[in-house]
Amino acid sequence: MKLGRTLCVALTGLEGRLVDVEAHISAQLPHFSVTGLPDKACGQAPDRVRSAAATSGYPLPPQRITVNLSPASIPKQGTGFDVAIALATLAAAGVVDARRIAGVAHLGELGLDGSVRGVRGILPSVLAVAKAGIRHVVVPPANVAEAQLVDGVTVHSAANLATLVEWYAVRSGFASLPVAEHVHDDAEEGRRSVDLCDVVGQAEARLALELAAVGQHHLLMNGPPGVGKTMLAERLVTILPPLSRDQALQTHAIRSLTGDAIRASELDLTPPFVAPHHSASVAAISGGGSGVVLPGAISRAHCGVLFLDEAGEFKTSVLQQLRQPLESGEVTIARAKQLVRYPAQFQLVLATNPCPCGRAWGKGIDCVCSALELRSYQAKLSGPLIDRVDIQVIVPPVSRAAFGDDHGEPSAVVLERVLCARAAQVERWVRHGWPTNAHVPGHALRRRPWRLGGAVTASIDRALDHGALTLRGYDRTLRLAWSVADRFGRTTPSADDVGLAFTLRSHGKAAA
Structure with a gap:
């Protein structure tokens, strides 16, 4: 037999495509080549495969080997x-049974000693295998846990190439492949021990955080250093509804692509929380890189929270990069040979100081920033980006009197209200295909049957006429008003709900 064939997966972003790995051996001068648009790492496979096969006791024949x-x-x-590639080549050499490997997908890197090493992107690869109708996949031991997250596929694992050859050897017949042991590691359980009751005072900011969770709104917190902005942002995920299974699979697939270890074979339904440093580049935020196009912070925050602390310190180009994903829910990265799309439906939370030194608070008499520095700092958080942020609040310093107050509500209590409010939104919008208030198009809220009366919207009507609100801002205020009504158990927003929404949208601008 001079031809061997098995299966693997090629990834473009999160999309996987089944690949036929074909190996042919001919009686010509020794040469080992791989065709089919391999990158540099894939094109170096012949050296790894030849060495791994030799050290495993199955040296490849000194002939021409072509892999497509x-x-x-x-x-x-x-x-x-x-x-x-190794198994297809050994099948062509007659070492393993070509019929047995033909319908099995094989994923993994080979060490020169024949060991099977873990690789990135196992979860989206196994999802592609399942979608293609393949029922058996072999993965490295390091990737068993994430592979077992996929239903409908039997996961096998081998520590080295010699073990795989023993499974598939011609003399072994058609015995069933051993199934990988079920892996469970609870190291990730309980990793979020934070709770909203840890926050002292800040009643308005806590309400803003809850409304952000209710309607999936973006949030800006403006205030001096040390008042609890970061604490509040970190606790937003504790009051967000758990992810659905499909959402969790997507977030885990993105983690798999970035090389984050997935140790537990049960889906983590906690929304992701991603907080990049303010020195992050455009590629680190939106995704990219030379060679392999990897997801950035906005995709790693998919179905969760993207927190930009010290937002005024981020480069303007990085902040403006957020505008398109905020609207479309995905990021598109163009390369010469491919177009890669990653999901990016995230909640944006911004925290900023009133000025570079952070002391332009109240009268600002201690501020040492020049007028030019102050203007440049504030200009980064203005215009089209901030117009897309529904809630903009001031987070003031905490007084000592707040120490004696009772602790605020714990996350579990707030989460119950959020779940009730989300249920009301599902009942109201589900037949239209809108999951939360933040996703409702503005034109729908300005038309019957959802249009509010003139007496209810009088405050924002005047603001729109006077130029204090853009039309986008007007629509976002209406969405927030519906979230306020849902939070307090009302079926329709009142004038007070609209007024509170308008205040929460514009209050954060007054901090400077």
Whole structure:
């Protein structure tokens, strides 16, 4: 037998495509080549495969070996093709049974000693395998836990190439492949021990945080250093509803692509919380990189929270990069040979000081910033980006009197109210396809049957006429008003709800 064939997966973003790995051996001068648009890492597979096969006791024949990765028109990236290439080649050499490996997907990198090493992107790869109808997949031991998150696929794992050859050897017949042991590691359980009751005072900011959770609104907190802005942002995920299974699979798939270890074989339903440093580049935030296009912070925060602390310190280009994903819910990265799309439906939380030194609070007599520095700092958080942020609040200093107050409500109590409010939104919007108030188009709220009466919207009507609100701001205030009504158990916003929404949208601008 001079031809061997098995399966692997090529990833473009989160999308996986099944690849036929074909190996052919011919009686010509020794040469080992891989065709089908491999990148540099994939193109170096022959050296790894030949050494791994030799150290495993199954040296490849000194002949011409040609491996084709079909379809050859799509790029193949990374070292995850090594195991498939090795088995297809050994099948062509007559060492393993070609019929047994033909319907099994093989993922993993080979060490020179024959060991099978973990690779990125196992979860989206196994999802693609399941979607294609393949029922058996072999993965490295380091990736078993995330592979077992996918239903409908039997996961197998081998520590080295010699073990795989023993499974598939011609003399072994058609015995069933051993199933990988179920992996469970509870190291991630309880990793979020924070609670909203840890926050002292800040009643208005706590209400703003709850409303952000109710309607999935973006939030800006403006205030001097040390008043609890970061504490509040970190606790937003404790009052957000748990993820659905599909959402959790997407967030775990993104983690798999970025190389984050997934140790537990049960889905973590906690929304992700991503807080990049203010020195992060555009590629680190939106995604990119040379060679393999990896997801950035906005995709890692998909279905969760993206927190930009010290937002005024971020580069203007980084902040403006957020505008398009906030509207579309995805980020598109164009390269010469491919177009990669990653999901990016996140809640944006911004925390900023009133000035670079942080002391332009109240009368600002201690501020040492020049007028130019102050103007430049505040200009970063203005215009089109901030117009997309529904809630903008001041977080003032905490007085000593707040120490004696009873602790605020714990996250569990607030979460119950959020779940009730979300249920009301589902009942109201589900037949239209809108999951929360933040996703309702503005034109829908300005038309019957959802249009509010003139007496209810009088405050924002005047603000729109006087130029204090843009039309986008007007629509976002209406969305927030519906969230206020849902939070307090009302079926329709009142004038007070609209007034509170308008105040929460514009209050944060007054801090400077």
